[in-house]
Amino acid sequence: MKVSDIVKPLEAEVLCEGDLNNSEITGGYCSDLLSDCIANASEGSVWVTIHSHPNIIAVAVLVGMPCIVISNFQEVDPQTIEKAKKEKVTLLRTSLTSYQAVEVLTKIGIHGTKKHA
Amino acid sequence: MNPHQPHIEIKKEITGGDFSTAGGISSELKNILQQAGLPPQFIRRVVIATYEAEMNVVIHAYRGTFSTSIYPDHVQVVLEDEGPGIPDVDLAFQEGFSTAPAHIREMGFGAGYGLSNMKKCSNQIDIQTQVGKGTKVMMTFWLDPSQVKSSVSV
Ligand SMILES: Nc1ncnc2c1ncn2[C@@H]1O[C@H](COP(=O)(O)OP(=O)(O)OP(=O)(O)O)[C@@H](O)[C@H]1O
Ligand SMILES: [Mg+2]
Numbered sequence: 001m002k003v004s005d006i007v008k009p010l011e012a013e014v015l016c017e018g019d020l021n022n023s024e025i026t027g028g029y030c031s032d033l034l035s036d037c038i039a040n041a042s043e044g045s046v047w048v049t050i051h052s053h054p055n056i057i058a059v060a061v062l063v064g065m066p067c068i069v070i071s072n073f074q075e076v077d078p079q080t081i082e083k084a085k086k087e088k089v090t091l092l093r094t095s096l097t098s099y100q101a102v103e104v105l106t107k108i109g110i111h112g113t114k115k116h117a
Numbered sequence: 118m119n120p121h122q123p124h125i126e127i128k129k130e131i132t133g134g135d136f137s138t139a140g141g142i143s144s145e146l147k148n149i150l151q152q153a154g155l156p157p158q159f160i161r162r163v164v165i166a167t168y169e170a171e172m173n174v175v176i177h178a179y180r181g182t183f184s185t186s187i188y189p190d191h192v193q194v195v196l197e198d199e200g201p202g203i204p205d206v207d208l209a210f211q212e213g214f215s216t217a218p219a220h221i222r223e224m225g226f227g228a229g230y231g232l233s234n235m236k237k238c239s240n241q242i243d244i245q246t247q248v249g250k251g252t253k254v255m256m257t258f259w260l261d262p263s264q265v266k267s268s269v270s271v
Binding site for chain 2: 032033034035036038039043049051053054055056058059061062063064079087
């Protein structure tokens with residue numbers, strides 16, 4: 001599934017396109033603890049989080065996650081969007097809660113994945 | 118090619134509390150390792166551990182230096198900081214242990230997984246710390262882990 005395929009189901013606002021039409025999503029991870037996400041999220045995942053500060057982009061790049069979904073329509077630091085542009089990470093924002101966003105993603109066939117150590 | 122001579126050596130400064138550039142060193146290192154053509158899984162290990170160590174300096178210390186030496190068969194990463202030091206290193210390694218204050222936790226740090234991530238990702242980690250002075254973290258990553266010369270020591 002392409003990153004662009006999740007925008008509509010999530011009723012998401014595209015804050016930064018990244019490589020919207022080319023990046024493949026192969027799984028999902030939901031966490032608000034950065035170290036947990038770094039340790040356990042697998043490459044190619046969409047990451048659902050409530051955080052919106054610039055450090056989330058570094059985490060996405062480290063793990064190799066092409067797309068971040070910011071839930072609950074959190075206010076987003078302009079620096080976060082700048083950093084996302086620089087690193088070509090797709091940044092989406094939805095008014096759904098994290099749980100609701102995960103529900104939607106699961107329904108369209110994106111399931112939770114965990115990195116094997 | 119001399120295997121004992123590092124191919125690339127890098128040194129950088131880290132400023133405590135500076136979240137705007139935090140993580141920059143790890144992503145720069147990622148680019149360099151990618152250009153060196155190292156395997157993605159190996160790069161991931163090095164970069165994750167470096168990110169956690171870098172963030173620990175940003176969050177817990179005042180200032181520090183990062184240096185890395187990239188050899189044909191392994192990578193060495195050293196972070197040395199001026200900061201409060203770690204009173205109980207064994208306790209600090211426990212998953213879930215964190216002294217991060219509320220404003221740091223609000224950003225998603227402070228899960229207390231950083232040191233344990235660093236231990237899992239590296240083949241060897243050594244920590245020298247002095248309370249009130251600072252902390253030095255040394256990590257070694259072998260491309261072929263069967264070459265690990267000594268076991269994990271803390
Ligand atoms: N460079 C350092 N200087 C001083 N104290 C440190 C340093 N690195 C770690 N510590 C101490 O060890 C604790 C555990 O570190 P660890 O990286 O595992 O977790 P954390 O940084 O608190 O949270 P997380 O890494 O999950 O965001 C820290 O809360 C802090 O008390
Ligand atoms: Mg940490």
